[in-house]
Amino acid sequence: MGSTEANQILPTFVGATHLLGVDQGPVYNRRSWRLLFNAAVVVLLLSSAFANSSLAEERADAADRYNKLGQESYAKGQYQKAIGFYEKALAIERNVLGEKHQNIAALYNNLGDAWRSLGQYQNAIEYLEKALAIDQEVLGKKHPSTAIDYNNLGAVWYALGQYRKAIGFYDMALAIDQEVLGKKHPSTAIDYNNLGAVWNELGQYQKAIGYFEKALAINRESLGENHPNTSIDYNNLGGVWYALGQYQNAIGYFEKALAINRQALGEKHPNTARDYNNLGLAWNNLGQYQKAIGYYDKALDIFREALGEKHPNVATNYNNLGLAWNNLGQYQKAIGYYDKALAIFSGTLPKGHPTIRLAEANLAAAKKQQRR
Template sequence: MPTKFQVFRGQGLSMEDFEKMKKTKGGLMSFNNFLSTSRNREISFKRFARPATNNPSSVGILFVMNIDTVICMKSSTPFAEVSKVGYYEGKEEEILFSTHTIFRIDRIERIPDEHTDRLWQVNLTLAGNQDDDFNKLTAHLREEFTWVTGWGRFADILIRLGESQKAKHLCKILLGKATSDKQRSDYNLQLGTVYYNMGEYSKALSSYERSLEIKKIALPPNHPNLAASYNNIGLVYYNMGEYSKALSSYERSLEIQKIALPPNHPNLAASYNNIGNVYYNMGEYSKALSSYERSLEIKKIALPPNHPSLATSYNNIGLVYGNMGEYSKALSSYERSLEMRKIALPPNHPDFAQSYNNIG
């Protein structure tokens, strides 16, 4: 096999996902499963990309991937030539890449076709550790998934994939076999998240509280992990409609964050926003407004200027003004939120319905 070569992959992509891809041109993307590709362009195009346009809500994509085996070796990106066991018996020249292989999006252009205008070619180049963005991304992923190890990391992945029943089963097994307080705390935290996602709030609360009790013994009194635990407990109480208890937990979380984190950390913005949500639901609109505005101030410093979270803040502020009867201020906030969403989100995103409904 040559040192540098091209492979192809044809597939369908929802219009919403394709719009997101177009906005990230020049950035990185990864395939979150084993990546089947072919050295044969015609099979990828005619058997996979073009038929995908039969679905009126999809576009047909032909990925053209430039591979450098030197980068594969340096970045530990395994691949295998599997044409002898492929479905097309050697015609496809199939090459299989490992999960989470990362590429840079070089070019996106329409493929002329007399039958449809929904065929696109996307040129990708394999990214490796010679790429600064690649290094930042892999460092972020390592940070996200290394707070637990071994089977605990697998449970975390199941939670993120929405496989709640499988995650619950695994977490219970891990809890039964836990040999340290840290493991018991981590697995209770994960189990609480599973129950929260399933809407079983009383069970989520029990698991989160067990995790917190262990952390309170093992960690310093103002450790950021304690703040995260109080925040989780606040989320549960909020969803149970127990707003005074939610407020107490959120405020305890915020107290710790003010000591443990930099003054403009995004987690502080999230805490102020959560406190604003509680006050809003309690009908204490002036306090809600103050919290939402503090959250927005931090986000303006911590986030890019058109981040969707800023749009959410303006929307929340608009809701408060609307309930206070200050309709011109509400309209101004809603319109600012809509402007940002037009830049940051794909055109069919459900948040647009919220914006237009609020303005109406």
């Protein structure tokens, strides 16, 4: 059969959706929400396992076609469409191969990644844990596919704010990839990137920079300057400089990421939207609020079309727009955006998540300012 590929998550701050900041009122310098980071794709090839008969070959070809269509949709940011294709491929594969086969694990992984990209984290965990259980049993605990499972589970726990748990999964992935694939392999670069994302979130910025620079060096050498994974490295380094208050440095990295993604992925891809969002954040912190709003609006249009209205990235953009309008003294407009952001976050993230608390704080601060 042809190859079925499993998507490996590369958080550019895990797909980190973002960098949160509380709106503390006009007396203070406000950190704009969160930076958007995103996932890249690494390929896991599945073996051919169908009997050599015409019927089996037809089924194999059909499963392969559906999986490839799923991957094409995923690459375009059409995650719901990708899920439909992956589910069709899975139904065919399970009927022929049974449950405990590496092809099944790869499709579970692809489904888990797509659900994660839609912000449906519990669905993602369910599929990714199934993939891990199969790969550990069928391929062993030190196989690159098992490392991918660890990495993808780490990405979901990162998105849920469970950073120490995420580090545990990322460390396991790194140990496998360094031993099996070597220290200069693109998969090892993904591990470095993911660890950098978590340490950045924990405020260990120099540690994060070290990991991101290792990832960038590997990807520029192995994949080239204009590869989407290289753009993620630039984005992540920009994110650390942003966190350190070095906004002009951050803009330089974000612009490099944007140039690569517009060329490699197109104007309407979620990664391109991420870059627009991050540029908006940096300009907002330099006091260029109208310029920031222009970038946020571009990001919002792309995210709404690609991911749907109720995705956390859409909520992040609403929040960021709220911050910019709040900075311009347009409190009623800011409140409208904050309300939208909070509604989406409350519907997609677990109760008590730090993002929800920060969204509530931003909304409360804007209402207080309006009453003055």
